[in-house]
Amino acid sequence: MTLSGLLSQCLALVLALVLAPLLTGWVNQWRAWLQNRSGPGLLQPYRMLHKLFNKESVLAESASPFFRAAPYIIFGCMTLACAIIPMLSTDLPLSIAADAIALVGLFAVARVFLSLAAMDIGTSFGSLGARREMLVGFLAEPALLAVLFTASLIANSTALTTIVTSLAHREFAIYPSLAFAGIAFTFVSFAENARVPVDNPATHLELTMIHEALILEYSGRHLALIEWAASLKLFAYSCIGLAIFFPWGIAEAEAPLALIFAIPALVSKLAIGGFLLALIETLSAKMRIFRVPEFLASAFMLAVIGMLVHLLLGV
Amino acid sequence: MLSLLPIDGVLAVIAAWLSIGICGVFALRRFAFVSRVLFPAGGLVCLALALFALQALFQSPQVAVLPLGLPGLPFHLRLDALAAFFLLVIGGAGAGVSIFAAGYFRQGEGTPPGLLCLEYHVFLASMAMVVLADDAYAFMVAWETMALSSFFLVTANHKVPEIRDAGFLYLLVAHVGAIAILLCFGVLQANTGDYTFANMRAQSLTPFWASAAFLLALFGFGAKAGIFPLHVWLPEAHPAAPSPVSALMSGVMLKTAVYGMVRVSFDLLHLQLWWWGALLLAVGLATALFGVVFATVQSDMKRLLAYSSIENIGLLFAAIGLAVIFNAYGMRALSALALTACLFHVASHALFKSLLFVGTGMVLHATGQRNLGRLGGLVRFMPWVAWLVLIGVLASSGLPPLSGFASEWLLLQTFLFTPGLPHPFLNMVIPVLAAAVALIAALAGYAMVKFFGVVFLGQPREETLREAHDAGWLERIGMLWLAAGCVVLGLLPTQFIVLIDRVTIDLLGWGLGRQVAQTGWLILAPFSVERASFSPLLFFGGVLFCSVLAFLLVRAIYHGHMRRAPPWDCGFAWQTARMQDTAEGFGQPIRQIFEPLLRLERHLPTAADREPRYRVVVGDHSWFRLYLPIAHGVEFLARQVGRLQRGRISIYLLYSFLTLLFMLFLVR
Numbered sequence: 001m002t003l004s005g006l007l008s009q010c011l012a013l014v015l016a017l018v019l020a021p022l023l024t025g026w027v028n029q030w031r032a033w034l035q036n037r038s039g040p041g042l043l044q045p046y047r048m049l050h051k052l053f054n055k056e057s058v059l060a061e062s063a064s065p066f067f068r069a070a071p072y073i074i075f076g077c078m079t080l081a082c083a084i085i086p087m088l089s090t091d092l093p094l095s096i097a098a099d100a101i102a103l104v105g106l107f108a109v110a111r112v113f114l115s116l117a118a119m120d121i122g123t124s125f126g127s128l129g130a131r132r133e134m135l136v137g138f139l140a141e142p143a144l145l146a147v148l149f150t151a152s153l154i155a156n157s158t159a160l161t162t163i164v165t166s167l168a169h170r171e172f173a174i175y176p177s178l179a180f181a182g183i184a185f186t187f188v189s190f191a192e193n194a195r196v197p198v199d200n201p202a203t204h205l206e207l208t209m210i211h212e213a214l215i216l217e218y219s220g221r222h223l224a225l226i227e228w229a230a231s232l233k234l235f236a237y238s239c240i241g242l243a244i245f246f247p248w249g250i251a252e253a254e255a256p257l258a259l260i261f262a263i264p265a266l267v268s269k270l271a272i273g274g275f276l277l278a279l280i281e282t283l284s285a286k287m288r289i290f291r292v293p294e295f296l297a298s299a300f301m302l303a304v305i306g307m308l309v310h311l312l313l314g315v
Numbered sequence: 316m317l318s319l320l321p322i323d324g325v326l327a328v329i330a331a332w333l334s335i336g337i338c339g340v341f342a343l344r345r346f347a348f349v350s351r352v353l354f355p356a357g358g359l360v361c362l363a364l365a366l367f368a369l370q371a372l373f374q375s376p377q378v379a380v381l382p383l384g385l386p387g388l389p390f391h392l393r394l395d396a397l398a399a400f401f402l403l404v405i406g407g408a409g410a411g412v413s414i415f416a417a418g419y420f421r422q423g424e425g426t427p428p429g430l431l432c433l434e435y436h437v438f439l440a441s442m443a444m445v446v447l448a449d450d451a452y453a454f455m456v457a458w459e460t461m462a463l464s465s466f467f468l469v470t471a472n473h474k475v476p477e478i479r480d481a482g483f484l485y486l487l488v489a490h491v492g493a494i495a496i497l498l499c500f501g502v503l504q505a506n507t508g509d510y511t512f513a514n515m516r517a518q519s520l521t522p523f524w525a526s527a528a529f530l531l532a533l534f535g536f537g538a539k540a541g542i543f544p545l546h547v548w549l550p551e552a553h554p555a556a557p558s559p560v561s562a563l564m565s566g567v568m569l570k571t572a573v574y575g576m577v578r579v580s581f582d583l584l585h586l587q588l589w590w591w592g593a594l595l596l597a598v599g600l601a602t603a604l605f606g607v608v609f610a611t612v613q614s615d616m617k618r619l620l621a622y623s624s625i626e627n628i629g630l631l632f633a634a635i636g637l638a639v640i641f642n643a644y645g646m647r648a649l650s651a652l653a654l655t656a657c658l659f660h661v662a663s664h665a666l667f668k669s670l671l672f673v674g675t676g677m678v679l680h681a682t683g684q685r686n687l688g689r690l691g692g693l694v695r696f697m698p699w700v701a702w703l704v705l706i707g708v709l710a711s712s713g714l715p716p717l718s719g720f721a722s723e724w725l726l727l728q729t730f731l732f733t734p735g736l737p738h739p740f741l742n743m744v745i746p747v748l749a750a751a752v753a754l755i756a757a758l759a760g761y762a763m764v765k766f767f768g769v770v771f772l773g774q775p776r777e778e779t780l781r782e783a784h785d786a787g788w789l790e791r792i793g794m795l796w797l798a799a800g801c802v803v804l805g806l807l808p809t810q811f812i813v814l815i816d817r818v819t820i821d822l823l824g825w826g827l828g829r830q831v832a833q834t835g836w837l838i839l840a841p842f843s844v845e846r847a848s849f850s851p852l853l854f855f856g857g858v859l860f861c862s863v864l865a866f867l868l869v870r871a872i873y874h875g876h877m878r879r880a881p882p883w884d885c886g887f888a889w890q891t892a893r894m895q896d897t898a899e900g901f902g903q904p905i906r907q908i909f910e911p912l913l914r915l916e917r918h919l920p921t922a923a924d925r926e927p928r929y930r931v932v933v934g935d936h937s938w939f940r941l942y943l944p945i946a947h948g949v950e951f952l953a954r955q956v957g958r959l960q961r962g963r964i965s966i967y968l969l970y971s972f973l974t975l976l977f978m979l980f981l982v983r
Contacts (some may be wrong), residue, residue, distance in 0.1 A: 058879075059878065060880065068696060077392070098850070122774030127900075138757040149731060206885075
């Protein structure tokens with residue numbers, strides 16, 4: 001473990017924790033602007049977190065210890081996920097802890113804990129949300145894995161740092177396999193982050209909500225942690241996407257000074273990505289819940305086609 | 316100190332089990348003696364078996380000849396690395412289940428406790444003998460003993476008609492399978508008349524006969540393992556048995572079929588053809604998908620787990636298939652990786668499935684319910700069981716850092732890195748199948764969330780559940796042992812792979828141990844760190860560190876104030892436990908998506924119904940399309956034959972006379 005590796009690791013972690021709510025705020029702000037609203041401002045998520053942390057936590061009478069432990073575990077999972085994704089530099093000491101498959105496993109742990117926590121109280125909304133979340137999850141997880149497999153097959157490795165390094169060193173061109181994988185990844189990230197065609201983060205309508213139904217019983221610091229973890233998840237997903245499909249500007253082990261340029265590169269890529277996310281959300285309508293499996297199955301198929309294209313044509 | 320060869324030790328273990336069983340017969344109804352002395356003793360003997368197996372893994376194969384059986388046909392036994400590994404699994408999982416069983420069995424349930432003790436220990440001993448056998452005769456005797464003892468255990472509660480039916484179905488499929496295995500050995504000995512495995516290894520069959528032997532083995536062992544479409548007995552028989560027996564059957568007995576498959580295809584057969592592997596892969600994945608889809612739509616907790624066993628067996632067979640494919644093309648490193656993934660999952664599944672089954676046993680005892688629709692909220696009344704089962708659930712869902720994920724990770728690595736297979740089609744299809752494995756794993760997570768969420772979380776769906784009692788101390792020890800196994804296997808996979816290494820070196824001449832030794836014990840990297848690495852301890856430490864730090868920081872910076880209040884009722888003040896999602900409701904999306912796979916019978920209420928009832932029965936197509944036609948055919952033939960039977964002496968005399976005439980005509 002080198003000093004620069006340690007430095008880039010800490011920098012990435014701190015950046016993720018600090019910037020994640022800002023990214024959420026940025027997306028929400030753009031959504032507001034695109035819908036001709038003035039919007040709450042970029043810093044609204046921080047105010048929200050501060051407010052929630054200060055409030056006392058109201059716990060349902062029937063809540064078991066599992067319910068109280070889940071927010072911390074989910075937050076821990078998302079933090080680790082942000083720590084192992086090569087967003088700034090491929091020189092990450094922690095990246096040996098988990099490769100692409102384990103990263104998906106990490107998201108799965110968070111999902112299972114959130115769903116189980118939602119079922120813990122025993123209200124009809126909680127279990128409804130858990131059921132829907134697992135429905136989205138069981139289709140999105142293999143699709144995400146298939147996207148990562150495509151990249152792994154190209155790089156001949158499932159280690160995220162190796163994947164990013166080898167993709168960054170390829171000739172600049174549009175690769176068909178990655179194009180398919182990219183579309184699939186976009187679909188999956190919309191579903192996994194509870195974004196508009198699949199779920200609406202701004203609604204509490206019984207018939208449609210997924211993520212909000214899961215966390216209906218949480219309040220105070222527990223809710224704050226879950227909201228923060230959700231921001232971290234959006235941040236992590238954006239960073240995986242950027243690292244695999246737009247891997248430029250990411251520093252490498254041989255060039256620790258590039259870290260200085262990696263930060264503005266990442267921030268500008270995230271800014272563009274966030275704007276596009278808001279744009280797509282504004283342009284599309286929320287799907288019925290029964291259409292979600294079709295949406296995700298098409299993502300899965302696209303990802304598999306991406307793999308096949310790579311295996312058949314080698315591109 | 317007396318130096319004891321491991322094989323002698325294993326034989327002593329088997330003798331000890333048999334004598335414990337016989338003690339049980341003499342104490343037929345002395346419940347306290349059987350449960351407090353004999354079962355724990357059996358558990359300790361299991362531990363001894365695990366230790367001997369561990370010792371045997373690092374020694375060269377040992378043989379023994381037991382002067383049992385027919386004259387001139389003694390039992391040949393051989394303890395090599397493969398056998399030792401499976402003995403380790405039997406001992407390790409058996410120890411937990413036996414200690415659990417000591418606290419579990421209650422007085423006055425069907426079979427008297429002493430007899431149950433005999434059957435249970437004969438069952439354990441026969442599983443060890445199956446693994447140890449080195450000739451077809453000893454193997455078949457042990458195999459049949461295993462089938463029969465487990466049949467009697469399944470029908471322990473024989474007064475219930477469904478349990479009797481399940482038992483007979485099990486017996487039938489077990490015997491159809493056994494015939495295929497016997498035929499397989501017949502082909503393998505290649506007309507030499509010598510049924511020792513040593514002779515079979517020496518034969519070199521033509522590809523045709525080798526394929527015949529392989530297919531017979533696949534059928535025979537597949538019937539025992541519950542491979543689609545031979546799985547129908549499994550969801551009937553496993554839930555019918557008392558829970559510790561279900562645990563042994565699902566966790567351990569199914570693995571003897573995996574053992575048989577590995578033994579025949581890697582040890583006894585001298586050649587391997589790629590299409591065998593492709594067949595195993597296809598059948599395995601189909602079984603796994605079938606099993607997991609059915610698991611998600613079950614509303615009986617033990618049936619759910621039985622279907623989940625079918626899924627895991629499918630994955631195991633798929634892994635063997637990959638190992639066969641790679642070995643057929645001489646790619647020994649990848650073959651060793653596939654076999655390592657398979658054996659790792661054998662151990663991991665043995666532990667977590669036993670844990671889950673004994674957990675359902677606790678729930679069954681505490682509440683008398685197997686139906687998910689009448690359970691719920693048990694985490695408040697049985698915290699020990701709930702938290703330990705949670706470990707099993709997480710392992711079974713393939714979540715890091717527990718044992719299920721480590722084996723799944725190895726398996727996915729095998730699927731992904733198939734470059735250079737000389738077969739272009741396979742080269743292309745196998746990585747794509749990795750996506751199918753991912754889908755199966757994700758669905759397994761769905762089934763497990765349903766299982767745990769509906770049984771242990773939420774509010775109790777029946778008032779009687781509030782009186783549920785937690786596990787006793789023997790049961791706790793048994794469950795703790797199994798849960799600890801899941802955790803240790805998950806956190807320290809490299810150490811366990813060193814053990815599996817002995818098997819793969821023995822069978823394939825290649826092991827992952829060298830690479831593991833290079834990268835260190837902390838990191839699991841089957842090829843190199845650049846290519847793929849996973850470090851469960853770092854992973855677990857990372858999540859734990861972040862979680863605990865978050866907890867402490869939130870407490871320190873803000874506060875820890877908390878207030879209890881009724882759950883939010885959305886303005887509708889009359890919420891009851893019946894309004895929670897049911898097990899059927901939770902499985903509904905899967906039922907809708909995979910409708911073509913399932914045979915659904917829906918009874919929908921009409922608007923005019925005074926007492927509207929909604930009922931969905933999920934059936935299995937293979938039962939109606941395959942088994943019932945065969946059963947009807949047999950019945951039809953039997954009726955035709957039955958016409959001969961008139962019940963009058965004169966007609967029978969006529970038959971004898973006609974037969975005599977016919978014989979005379981033949982020998983004329």
